[in-house]
Structures are given as structure tokens and as C-alpha cells.
Amino acid sequence: MAKKLYLIGNLKMNMTRQEIEPYLDSVAEVANNANNVVGVCVPFVYLCMANKKLSNSKALYGVQNMNSKESGAYTGEISPKMLQDFGTKLVIIGHSERRQMYNETDASVNEKNKVALSYGYTPIMCFGETIDEREQGREFDRVRSQIELGIDGLTAEDVKRMIFAYEPIWAIGTGKTATSDQAQEIISFAKGIIAEKYGIKNEDIVMLYGGSLKPSNATDILSKKDIDGGLIGGACLKMEDFKSIIYTNVE
Ligand code: PEP
Numbered sequence: 323m324a325k326k327l328y329l330i331g332n333l334k335m336n337m338t339r340q341e342i343e344p345y346l347d348s349v350a351e352v353a354n355n356a357n358n359v360v361g362v363c364v365p366f367v368y369l370c371m372a373n374k375k376l377s378n379s380k381a382l383y384g385v386q387n388m389n390s391k392e393s394g395a396y397t398g399e400i401s402p403k404m405l406q407d408f409g410t411k412l413v414i415i416g417h418s419e420r421r422q423m424y425n426e427t428d429a430s431v432n433e434k435n436k437v438a439l440s441y442g443y444t445p446i447m448c449f450g451e452t453i454d455e456r457e458q459g460r461e462f463d464r465v466r467s468q469i470e471l472g473i474d475g476l477t478a479e480d481v482k483r484m485i486f487a488y489e490p491i492w493a494i495g496t497g498k499t500a501t502s503d504q505a506q507e508i509i510s511f512a513k514g515i516i517a518e519k520y521g522i523k524n525e526d527i528v529m530l531y532g533g534s535l536k537p538s539n540a541t542d543i544l545s546k547k548d549i550d551g552g553l554i555g556g557a558c559l560k561m562e563d564f565k566s567i568i569y570t571n572v573e
Contacts, residue, residue: 384412493533
């Protein structure tokens with residue numbers, strides 16, 4: 323039986339209004355015809371448009387970050403409460419670009435996961451090691467601590483509602499992809515940590531791979547046992563490439 327994959331685009335800080343309008347129309351059309359689950363995380367300014375164009379389609383949509391506070395003197399920030407009015411489903415939390423450039427920590431990731439869940443959103447919690455950590459053989463320790471701290475205080479029901487994304491930092495936007503065996507090895511390890519903590523099964527956990535996923539490597543990576551889909555940056559910007567990944571069919 324074909325595996326139902328989650329294929330979620332992260333637009334990052336890309337696209338003008340003129341570009342994203344037809345793009346979202348295509349996302350709706352492709353999502354309605356695909357056997358896999360399709361999602362897209364847009365810049366905040368396009369959330370209203372995503373709501374108009376995707377809310378009657380099968381596509382899931384959301385954003386790439388949020389503040390954990392409900393309101394207040396936080397100039398330039400967007401609160402979880404504001405996202406409610408736009409049918410938001412997905413919120414990427416702890417993307418490595420935010421951890422590295424905007425000082426997100428495991429503690430803030432944990433807090434945001436809790437808040438996102440309390441609003442009924444699906445956090446897409448990102449984790450992954452740096453190249454130095456991998457070269458020093460510390461990738462498993464790093465992943466363990468990111469997972470343990472990120473889900474601290476959550477229940478089994480909470481983690482079953484989440485999406486996790488293993489994104490080795492050295493593979494994001496670099497063109498270097500983890501091999502399918504490397505991705506499977508870490509994802510199986512990370513699922514094992516969560517499964518053991520809550521007494522649940524690996525199959526109860528949704529975990530994606532992200533990092534230079536593209537049409538040429540999608541089938542190999544996505545066919546691995548514990549990999550439930552992909553978080554896609556660069557390749558989601560070209561609809562033809564995104565579409566080709568979305569139509570991946572693996573057992
Ligand atoms: C990402 O930023 O989540 C990502 C996976 O990017 P890319 O596909 O460009 O490596």
C-alpha cells in the first residue's frame with residue numbers, strides 16, 4: 323500500500339504578492355489531486371491570501387514562526403492569537419535559521435510548542451545537528467537533547483498531534499543532502515526517544531526529513547521506513563519541482 327506522505331513547503335522570506343497569488347492557486351489544485359498530504363508555510367503577510375485561496379482545498383497552510391505571548395509590547399512580533407483568524411493549521415517552530423540567527427533556544431521552542439498546541443495548531447518542530455557536531459560524532463547527543471527539551475512537559479496526546487522535522491543544518495539550502503540511510507538512522511533514533519518516553523509506537527509519531535530535498539532524491543529518501551514526508555525549502559519555490567515531490571509514490 324502506498325505510504326501517505328506529508329510534503330510541506332517552507333517559503334522562507336521569498337515571493338512577491340504577484341508571485342504568490344498564482345503559486346497558491348497551483349498549491350490548491352495540486353493538493354486536491356494528490357494522494358499525499360500537502361502543506362505550505364507562508365510569510366505572515368501572505369497568510370490572509372493563503373486563507374482565501376487554500377481554506378476550501380485539501381492543502382494545509384500556516385506560518386514559519388510565532389511569538390509565544392498572546393499580546394503586548396513586542397514590537398514587530400506576531401502572536402498565536404492573531405493567527406487564529408486566518409485558519410492557520412501549521413506553525414514551524416525552532417527552524418535552524420531561527421535558532422542560529424534569531425537566538426531561538428530549546429526552551430523557547432518548548433514554550434512555543436506548548437502555546438501552539440493550546441491554540442489547536444500543529445507545531446512542526448525542527449531539530450538537527452551542525453556539521454561540527456556530526457564530524458565529532460555528537461549528532462545523536464545533540465538530537466536527543468533537542469528532542470527531550472523541546473517536548474518537555476508535553477503529553478503523549480500532544481506529541482501525537484505534532485509534526486517533527488529532522489533537518490541536519492549542514493544540508494539546509496546547501497545542496498548537500500543527508501543520505502537516505504543517514505536520515506533514516508537519525509529519524510528512527512529520534513522517534514525511539516519519544517516512543518520510549520510515552521510508551522507509544524514509532525508509527526504514532528509523524529517525522530519528516532528536510533535538507534535539500536528535491537525531485538532527484540525524493541523517492542530514495544521518502545521510501546525509508548520511518549520517514550513520513552519532507553519539509554521542503556528551495557525546491558518548493560519552483561512549482562514544477564514541488565509538484566514532482568508531491569507526486570512521490572512510495573510503499
Ligand atoms: C528548510 O529550510 O526547511 C529546508 C529544508 O530548506 P532546503 O530544502 O532549501 O534545504
